[in-house]
Amino acid sequence: MPIRQLSETVINQIAAGEVIERPASVVKELVENALDAGATRIEIATAGGGLNLIRVVDDGSGIAPGELSLAVSRHCTSKLSEDIHDIRSLGFRGEALPSIGSVSRLAIRSRTAEADEAMEIAVEGGKVSALRPAAANRGTQVEVRDLFYATPVRLKFMKGERAEATAITDVVKRIAVAFPAVRFTLSGTDRTRLDLPAETSDEDGRLRRLAKVLGEEFPKNALPLDALREGVHLGGQVSIPSFTRANALMQFAYVNGRPVRDRQIAAAIRAAYADVLPRDRHAIGALFLTLDPGLVDVNVHPAKADVRFRDPGLVRGLIIGAIRQALAEAGMRPATSGTAGMMAAFRPGGAPSPHAGPAGAHRTYDAARRGWPSGGFDLERSPSRPLDGFGETAQAAFAHRPGADARAAAEPPPETLRHPLGAARAQVHANYIVAQTEDSLVIVDQHAAHERLVYEALKQAIHSRPLPAQMLLLPEIVDLPEEDAERLASHAGTLARFGLGLERFGPGAVAVRETPAMLGETDVQGLVRDLADEIAETDSADGLRERLDAIAATMACHGSVRSGRRLKPDEMNALLRQMEATPGSGTCNHGRPTYIELKLSDIERLFGRR
Amino acid sequence: MRVTLERSNLLKSLNHVHRVVERRNTIPILSNVLLKAEGGAVLEMKATDLDLEVTEATPAQVEQPGATTVPAHLLYDIVRKLPDGSEVMLRTDADGHTMTVTSGRSSFKLQCLPQSDFPELTAGSFSHIFRLDAPALKGLIEKTQFAISTEETRYYLNGIFLHAHETGGKLMLRSVATDGHRLARAEIEAPAGTEGMPGVIIPRKTVSELQKLVDNPDIKVVVELSDTKIRFTIGSIVLTSKLIDGTFPDYQRVIPSGNDKRLIIDRQSFAAAVDRVSTISSERGRAVKLAIADGQVTLTVNNPDSGSAVEEIAADYDSDPIEIGFNARYLLDVAAQLGGTNAQFMLADAGSPTLINDTADEQTLYVLMPMRV
Numbered sequence: 001m002p003i004r005q006l007s008e009t010v011i012n013q014i015a016a017g018e019v020i021e022r023p024a025s026v027v028k029e030l031v032e033n034a035l036d037a038g039a040t041r042i043e044i045a046t047a048g049g050g051l052n053l054i055r056v057v058d059d060g061s062g063i064a065p066g067e068l069s070l071a072v073s074r075h076c077t078s079k080l081s082e083d084i085h086d087i088r089s090l091g092f093r094g095e096a097l098p099s100i101g102s103v104s105r106l107a108i109r110s111r112t113a114e115a116d117e118a119m120e121i122a123v124e125g126g127k128v129s130a131l132r133p134a135a136a137n138r139g140t141q142v143e144v145r146d147l148f149y150a151t152p153v154r155l156k157f158m159k160g161e162r163a164e165a166t167a168i169t170d171v172v173k174r175i176a177v178a179f180p181a182v183r184f185t186l187s188g189t190d191r192t193r194l195d196l197p198a199e200t201s202d203e204d205g206r207l208r209r210l211a212k213v214l215g216e217e218f219p220k221n222a223l224p225l226d227a228l229r230e231g232v233h234l235g236g237q238v239s240i241p242s243f244t245r246a247n248a249l250m251q252f253a254y255v256n257g258r259p260v261r262d263r264q265i266a267a268a269i270r271a272a273y274a275d276v277l278p279r280d281r282h283a284i285g286a287l288f289l290t291l292d293p294g295l296v297d298v299n300v301h302p303a304k305a306d307v308r309f310r311d312p313g314l315v316r317g318l319i320i321g322a323i324r325q326a327l328a329e330a331g332m333r334p335a336t337s338g339t340a341g342m343m344a345a346f347r348p349g350g351a352p353s354p355h356a357g358p359a360g361a362h363r364t365y366d367a368a369r370r371g372w373p374s375g376g377f378d379l380e381r382s383p384s385r386p387l388d389g390f391g392e393t394a395q396a397a398f399a400h401r402p403g404a405d406a407r408a409a410a411e412p413p414p415e416t417l418r419h420p421l422g423a424a425r426a427q428v429h430a431n432y433i434v435a436q437t438e439d440s441l442v443i444v445d446q447h448a449a450h451e452r453l454v455y456e457a458l459k460q461a462i463h464s465r466p467l468p469a470q471m472l473l474l475p476e477i478v479d480l481p482e483e484d485a486e487r488l489a490s491h492a493g494t495l496a497r498f499g500l501g502l503e504r505f506g507p508g509a510v511a512v513r514e515t516p517a518m519l520g521e522t523d524v525q526g527l528v529r530d531l532a533d534e535i536a537e538t539d540s541a542d543g544l545r546e547r548l549d550a551i552a553a554t555m556a557c558h559g560s561v562r563s564g565r566r567l568k569p570d571e572m573n574a575l576l577r578q579m580e581a582t583p584g585s586g587t588c589n590h591g592r593p594t595y596i597e598l599k600l601s602d603i604e605r606l607f608g609r610r
Numbered sequence: 611m612r613v614t615l616e617r618s619n620l621l622k623s624l625n626h627v628h629r630v631v632e633r634r635n636t637i638p639i640l641s642n643v644l645l646k647a648e649g650g651a652v653l654e655m656k657a658t659d660l661d662l663e664v665t666e667a668t669p670a671q672v673e674q675p676g677a678t679t680v681p682a683h684l685l686y687d688i689v690r691k692l693p694d695g696s697e698v699m700l701r702t703d704a705d706g707h708t709m710t711v712t713s714g715r716s717s718f719k720l721q722c723l724p725q726s727d728f729p730e731l732t733a734g735s736f737s738h739i740f741r742l743d744a745p746a747l748k749g750l751i752e753k754t755q756f757a758i759s760t761e762e763t764r765y766y767l768n769g770i771f772l773h774a775h776e777t778g779g780k781l782m783l784r785s786v787a788t789d790g791h792r793l794a795r796a797e798i799e800a801p802a803g804t805e806g807m808p809g810v811i812i813p814r815k816t817v818s819e820l821q822k823l824v825d826n827p828d829i830k831v832v833v834e835l836s837d838t839k840i841r842f843t844i845g846s847i848v849l850t851s852k853l854i855d856g857t858f859p860d861y862q863r864v865i866p867s868g869n870d871k872r873l874i875i876d877r878q879s880f881a882a883a884v885d886r887v888s889t890i891s892s893e894r895g896r897a898v899k900l901a902i903a904d905g906q907v908t909l910t911v912n913n914p915d916s917g918s919a920v921e922e923i924a925a926d927y928d929s930d931p932i933e934i935g936f937n938a939r940y941l942l943d944v945a946a947q948l949g950g951t952n953a954q955f956m957l958a959d960a961g962s963p964t965l966i967n968d969t970a971d972e973q974t975l976y977v978l979m980p981m982r983v
Binding site for chain 1: 761790963
């Protein structure tokens with residue numbers, strides 16, 4: 001076949017393959033266009049998971065009649081002048097509309113503020129119709145029907161209507177979080193209506209928008225972020241460690257207002273929570289990075305989901321540092337949903353069967369959402385159990401065992417009540433410390449709490465000074481791809497501080513001369529390869545630190561007070577005071593809460609006093 | 611099969627063979643010991659884990675020849691609990707599925723598996739054969755065993771490297787073990803038959819079983835080996851083992867020859883001092899610092915969490931002062947191996963291997979890599 005120039009339609013269909021992956025990509029492009037046009041109200045309607053119909057109506061600046069036909073041609077945009085490095089809008093490639101037009105039936109109706117009437121243009125499978133007048137308010141209305149009808153192969157790859165509809169919701173939510181001042185409505189025959197009213201564009205408005213998107217419990221369990229380093233600002237909200245999900249879908253990241261799904265940012269969030277969350281739980285929240293557009297390349301991915309930072313290490317450090325600081329400052333905060341779940345557990349008190357009814361269902365939902373492994377907490381198993389702790393059974397146990405006296409002084413001195421965790425009043429079931437503060441009741445899991453305290457102390461000991469290194473009789477030569485060897489060598493200083501001494505050994509290898517003495521006899525090859533992979537992915541050598549922390553965690557588990565051990569009142573109070581003084585003591589090493597708090601007002605409500 | 615034998619003889623032999631049997635097996639017959647009585651007045655027992663096989667013959671009255679296999683640990687536990695001085699009768703039942711163990715008024719029925727299913731560790735032919743005094747073999751093993759690596763990824767270090775080596779015109783039989791942090795080397799004059807033998811790596815489990823079997827000082831051990839298998843015949847016990855298929859590193863390179871700082875110290879007081887000061891560091895991998903100066907060694911352990919310990923010991927030393935750190939456990943291991951009165955340390959600097967040996971035993975040496983603290 002001779003070489004020839006492809007037709008415009010084929011070129012657009014090829015571009016569409018990259019830009020328009022599924023209906024959600026169309027929604028993303030159209031909503032971004034609306035936002036770039038300065039819309040304050042965006043209405044999205046879909047049918048058939050977006051495959052039958054997508055309609056996006058905005059009240060933005062509109063397209064001048066003379067420019068409509070340009071708008072649907074390739075590489076035509078109003079968003080970019082001649083400098084690709086200075087990108088201040090969401091879109092800039094000039095590919096979206098022609099790409100959509102080449103694979104669907106597209107109709108654009110638009111009216112600018114100055115124009116007397118709206119004009120409409122249609123594109124069907126790449127064929128552009130003539131302009132014709134139409135009736136419309138100011139703004140633009142884009143209608144996409146029969147998406148992918150021109151590319152039947154792609155159509156076959158679509159998931160079910162429901163999955164595509166969900167993907168559209170996800171895209172809209174992601175964008176909506178970044179623009180709290182814009183009202184979004186998403187409706188259609190294939191979904192329940194989502195209405196996000198316009199909020200103020202300040203931090204409060206953003207938090208209210210987040211609450212709409214992530215759930216009303218979120219603001220109560222969120223930590224604000226605010227950090228600035230070398231011209232890069234990080235804002236946003238992340239959840240406290242006891243408010244998590246089983247996947248990372250609810251982590252939203254924005255770079256200069258642009259929603260991104262970046263592996264490095266996700267890895268940084270993971271690293272920041274590494275200590276306080278189990279591996280299979282994920283924090284939720286939204287991160288907003290603001291930096292000079294010249295320091296970030298958004299033109300990496302056709303759908304602009306990936307970005308590339310000029311200094312990825314700086315961004316990673318900023319995210320980890322800011323989240324860790326926020327977590328440390330938050331210190332003493334159990335999830336409100338913890339108490340909410342507990343309240344639910346108490347509520348059926350008067351009901352004939354605590355096992356039946358909606359209360360039970362509510363609790364299961366709560367437990368799953370909160371992410372406490374079931375069984376980790378007796379409350380979850382049986383709604384009637386919690387009552388035991390305060391009921392006759394526990395009291396009877398006390399009465400029969402005067403020798404193992406876990407009762408505190410009859411009246412605690414008022415000053416101890418003022419501590420955040422209050423004064424210890426009793427130990428029940430040989431593992432739970434019941435404490436009283438001025439306005440609440442606190443229950444502490446003594447083993448989980450002490451394990452965390454010991455772990456923090458050990459970690460402190462490990463990281464406060466260079467670690468001893470055991471030198472090797474024969475250097476261990478690890479063969480690696482050249483880039484990996486280079487990356488390892490560039491982190492040699494950090495690694496040496498943790499006791500791993502290595503240096504370049506020819507182009508494609510490193511020689512390990514010493515290993516952390518704490519690891520004992522270890523698999524050097526495996527260790528170094530894992531580290532190389534991790535540095536490649538995250539540009540940091542934290543993996544070694546995590547391995548050492550894991551050893552500390554095991555030692556902490558063995559060196560902490562077990563459940564079943566009777567604690568004297570003074571010991572209980574000492575534990576509470578230490579918990580207050582230790583950052584991160586609100587969750588155990590596995591991410592479960594170490595204590596829960598029940599407000600007096602909640603207790604009063606349980607008894608119908610309020 | 612029907613045999614009668616002294617409980618003490620049966621117990622002694624079972625004690626030797628049953629240790630080879632792993633507690634948990636995926637192949638049921640590997641949990642069993644093979645019992646075989648074929649003419650003559652002996653009962654032969656055999657156990658294997660597919661890498662290592664031990665057989666032992668013990669005197670017995672064979673009333674009806676035959677063979678079967680029964681669970682090894684179970685049989686051992688039964689025989690162990692039988693009264694001292696009793697006689698035991700082992701009899702396979704008519705259906706062949708069970709074996710009855712009778713002693714006095716006790717009787718046990720054990721389930722059997724057919725002896726034809728019992729795996730045979732085919733030895734093939736051996737290329738070299740030589741004889742060693744049991745104590746000499748024991749020495750080669752015991753002096754180096756502690757340094758065997760437990761890191762599975764470097765499988766070629768998971769055993770003792772036994773080979774013939776010529777030094778000063780004399781052929782020596784050497785055993786070497788290392789875990790990458792320290793190295794132990796012992797040697798004896800090579801017995802006839804070792805000329806040209808391949809260097810072999812004897813796996814850790816084989817070493818530890820062998821070490822328990824060579825207690826009788828008067829016995830001659832016959833060693834047969836090829837480059838894949840080794841067999842030790844110790845009286846009536848025969849131990850056959852596969853060898854580790856790998857290349858032992860060129861250990862000569864790590865034995866320093868230019869270390870010129872010579873420290874002589876009383877072994878027992880040194881070991882006791884190391885043990886005392888390391889009390890302060892409960893974690894593994896904690897270093898003992900040795901500050902060596904004129905006539906004296908100062909041992910220091912610093913544990914920022916719990917405190918510090920210092921002890922001084924008189925020593926024979928007249929080179930430049932040096933400070934060097936070692937893993938306390940490694941020092942204790944070496945001190946425990948050196949049998950004599952005085953230990954000799956040959957040092958270079960704080961970052962180089964140190965040579966340690968017994969002043970009375972020039973044939974055994976230890977190399978220890980320092981720690982950086």
